[in-house]
Amino acid sequence: MDNETTLYRIQGSRVFGQGMSINCINKVTAESLLNTLNTYEKTVQLHKNIDEQFDRIQKQLIQTNLSLNILKDDMEKLTTQLQQVKEWKRN
Numbered sequence: 001m002d003n004e005t006t007l008y009r010i011q012g013s014r015v016f017g018q019g020m021s022i023n024c025i026n027k028v029t030a031e032s033l034l035n036t037l038n039t040y041e042k043t044v045q046l047h048k049n050i051d052e053q054f055d056r057i058q059k060q061l062i063q064t065n066l067s068l069n070i071l072k073d074d075m076e077k078l079t080t081q082l083q084q085v086k087e088w089k090r091n
Contacts, residue, residue: 008037 008017013030015022017037024030 007041008034010034 008015010016010027010030013024013027015024015030015033015037022030022033024033
């Protein structure tokens with residue numbers, strides 16, 4: 001495990017991390033707690049990353065929607081102008 005995802009460490013039957021020190025009954029219990037805590041921290045970080053990506057995607061969708069509305073408006077103006085030119089040429 002790398003330093004970013006391993007926030008807790010073990011020494012004997014004691015688990016350290018996040019300013020805490022938890023003494024377990026034995027090394028097996030300490031390893032189980034260590035795995036549980038590190039899995040929890042990874043999950044929290046994953047959810048944070050997903051939320052950040054969702055926010056970025058949402059902002060991009062808003063920008064895309066605004067751009068599409070501008071393009072739609074421009075197309076309508078061009079269509080109107082083309083119709084006016086056609087009518088002008090007929091007369």
